[in-house]
Amino acid sequence: MVKNADPLAALRIETPPATLREMALERMRNAIIRGLFEPGSRLIERTLCEQLGVSRSVIREVIRHLEAEGLVEMLAKQGPIVARLEWDDARQIYEIRAALEATAVADCARVADEKVKAELRKSLSELDRTSQQNSPLGILDATTSFYRTIFHAGGHTIAWDIVSRLNSRISRLRVMTLSTPNRTTSGPNQIREIFARIEKNEPEAAAAACRAHVKAAAEIAESIIGADGT
Amino acid sequence: MVKNADPLAALRIETPPATLREMALERMRNAIIRGLFEPGSRLIERTLCEQLGVSRSVIREVIRHLEAEGLVEMLAKQGPIVARLEWDDARQIYEIRAALEATAVADCARVADEKVKAELRKSLSELDRTSQQNSPLGILDATTSFYRTIFHAGGHTIAWDIVSRLNSRISRLRVMTLSTPNRTTSGPNQIREIFARIEKNEPEAAAAACRAHVKAAAEIAESIIGADGT
DNA sequence: GCTCGTATGTTGGTATACCATCGGACAGAA
DNA sequence: TTCTGTCCGATGGTATACCAACATACGAGC
Numbered sequence: 450m451v452k453n454a455d456p457l458a459a460l461r462i463e464t465p466p467a468t469l470r471e472m473a474l475e476r477m478r479n480a481i482i483r484g485l486f487e488p489g490s491r492l493i494e495r496t497l498c499e500q501l502g503v504s505r506s507v508i509r510e511v512i513r514h515l516e517a518e519g520l521v522e523m524l525a526k527q528g529p530i531v532a533r534l535e536w537d538d539a540r541q542i543y544e545i546r547a548a549l550e551a552t553a554v555a556d557c558a559r560v561a562d563e564k565v566k567a568e569l570r571k572s573l574s575e576l577d578r579t580s581q582q583n584s585p586l587g588i589l590d591a592t593t594s595f596y597r598t599i600f601h602a603g604g605h606t607i608a609w610d611i612v613s614r615l616n617s618r619i620s621r622l623r624v625m626t627l628s629t630p631n632r633t634t635s636g637p638n639q640i641r642e643i644f645a646r647i648e649k650n651e652p653e654a655a656a657a658a659c660r661a662h663v664k665a666a667a668e669i670a671e672s673i674i675g676a677d678g679t
Numbered sequence: 680m681v682k683n684a685d686p687l688a689a690l691r692i693e694t695p696p697a698t699l700r701e702m703a704l705e706r707m708r709n710a711i712i713r714g715l716f717e718p719g720s721r722l723i724e725r726t727l728c729e730q731l732g733v734s735r736s737v738i739r740e741v742i743r744h745l746e747a748e749g750l751v752e753m754l755a756k757q758g759p760i761v762a763r764l765e766w767d768d769a770r771q772i773y774e775i776r777a778a779l780e781a782t783a784v785a786d787c788a789r790v791a792d793e794k795v796k797a798e799l800r801k802s803l804s805e806l807d808r809t810s811q812q813n814s815p816l817g818i819l820d821a822t823t824s825f826y827r828t829i830f831h832a833g834g835h836t837i838a839w840d841i842v843s844r845l846n847s848r849i850s851r852l853r854v855m856t857l858s859t860p861n862r863t864t865s866g867p868n869q870i871r872e873i874f875a876r877i878e879k880n881e882p883e884a885a886a887a888a889c890r891a892h893v894k895a896a897a898e899i900a901e902s903i904i905g906a907d908g909t
Numbered sequence: 910g911c912t913c914g915t916a917t918g919t920t921g922g923t924a925t926a927c928c929a930t931c932g933g934a935c936a937g938a939a
Numbered sequence: 940t941t942c943t944g945t946c947c948g949a950t951g952g953t954a955t956a957c958c959a960a961c962a963t964a965c966g967a968g969c
Contacts, residue, residue: 504954510743517747541837607771
């Protein structure tokens with residue numbers, strides 16, 4: 450009975466996470482988030498089969514998953530389309546984000562040790578790099594990594610799942626928001642402010658900075674979406 | 680071009696929402712929420728096929744959906760099982776609920792008109808009836824309907840989706856919580872308190888009452904789960 | 910010319926077939 | 940008795956086949 454002795458744990462052969470379905474899910478989700486498909490455009494199952502090189506069973510199961518995530522809508526008698534985003538939905542999403550992120554940031558500021566702060570600094574430098582390159586997608590990734598650290602530091606794994614999912618629904622909006630001229634500098638500055646408060650372990654101030662950040666993003670988003678109606 | 684003239688809207692033939700998949704999804708979700716399957720128990724696809732009278736394709740797509748909802752977990756090389764619930768997850772869920780429900784309740788208290796209040800009263804009387812019958816499932820339904828009204832009144836449809844989904848993940852816990860001896864009376868009393876504040880349009884007080892309600896539920900849940908480790 | 914009916918192709922819904930892998934039972938050897 | 944090798948049933952992963960419903964195009968009839 451030498452089972453699961455800790456020193457032997459390293460021997461474990463990790464199961465390849467490679468079912469076709471999981472790979473296809475990853476690809477599809479990314480494709481939608483990255484904006485490869487227009488919102489409202491139809492997702493023809495057989496076409497996707499060819500594009501991804503898998504069978505319809507796989508595609509259909511992936512679509513079910515994305516449907517539950519809110520990235521795909523089903524039109525009765527017509528099939529799946531890339532989910533459209535009403536401004537009212539986006540507004541709600543920003544509100545929920547503000548609530549959850551502020552809580553997470555505050556908790557993070559309470560417990561953050563040097564290790565967490567170091568990780569956050571790393572994300573920040575990545576943020577600097579990508580924002581100098583004016584790369585919205587890069588900024589998005591860096592911001593995501595910043596917040597992921599914050600949520601996990603405070604033990605808010607479920608809230609992080611929710612926020613991630615909400616973010617993927619407004620990803621297009623976020624990219625447009627980030628492409629706004631002065632946003633390229635103001636966004637990172639606000640995030641730096643959040644970090645500064647976390648660094649000093651000031652929960653309330655950090656949460657306030659976080660709310661301000663989300664609010665600013667929401668306002669830019671509204672001006673964009675109000676203008677073009679997408 | 681007489682399309683969509685309002686008076687004619689009633690003529691529209693509603694699409695029967697009846698694809699096998701949707702029906703199966705509903706049944707399966709309910710079965711899990713109602714506790715017909717033990718958490719951790721395996722969901723054998725072919726068995727479910729027979730039980731529901733549909734093919735594996737349908738079952739598998741439903742499982743994909745439930746997986747994304749967090750009601751089902753996939754074990755590599757073993758297949759789907761009913762999701763288990765760690766106390767830490769439940770704790771997080773109660774936290775998130777407290778945040779979202781308090782916000783919704785406050786907003787509802789701001790905008791609630793007589794119509795909303797009447798609806799809430801209806802749910803309350805249903806709550807009375809079911810709690811006198813000592814019917815946990817009935818109490819759950821009435822509570823759900825109470826909160827649904829609140830969330831929709833304040834326009835928080837997305838938050839409602841999230842809360843519903845979270846609640847389904849802790850449904851077993853909720854039922855156990857409601858079965859706690861004094862909970863049968865204390866729960867409804869707290870909800871009545873929330874309503875009283877909404878009725879008087881006192882947002883802050885309503886939110887506070889709501890937080891107290893969720894907190895109490897969480898504490899009972901912790902005592903239960905701490906005791907039996909389920 | 911306009912309208913309606915019909916044919917056809919596209920598409921999603923559903924069922925089934927095939928395969929690799931895993932787990933346990935069983936048997937044989939040390 | 941215990942360990943080990945093998946077999947077989949169970950199970951999920953994947954692919955394919957079939958069907959009904961819808962959309963479009965086209966043609967007949969007014």
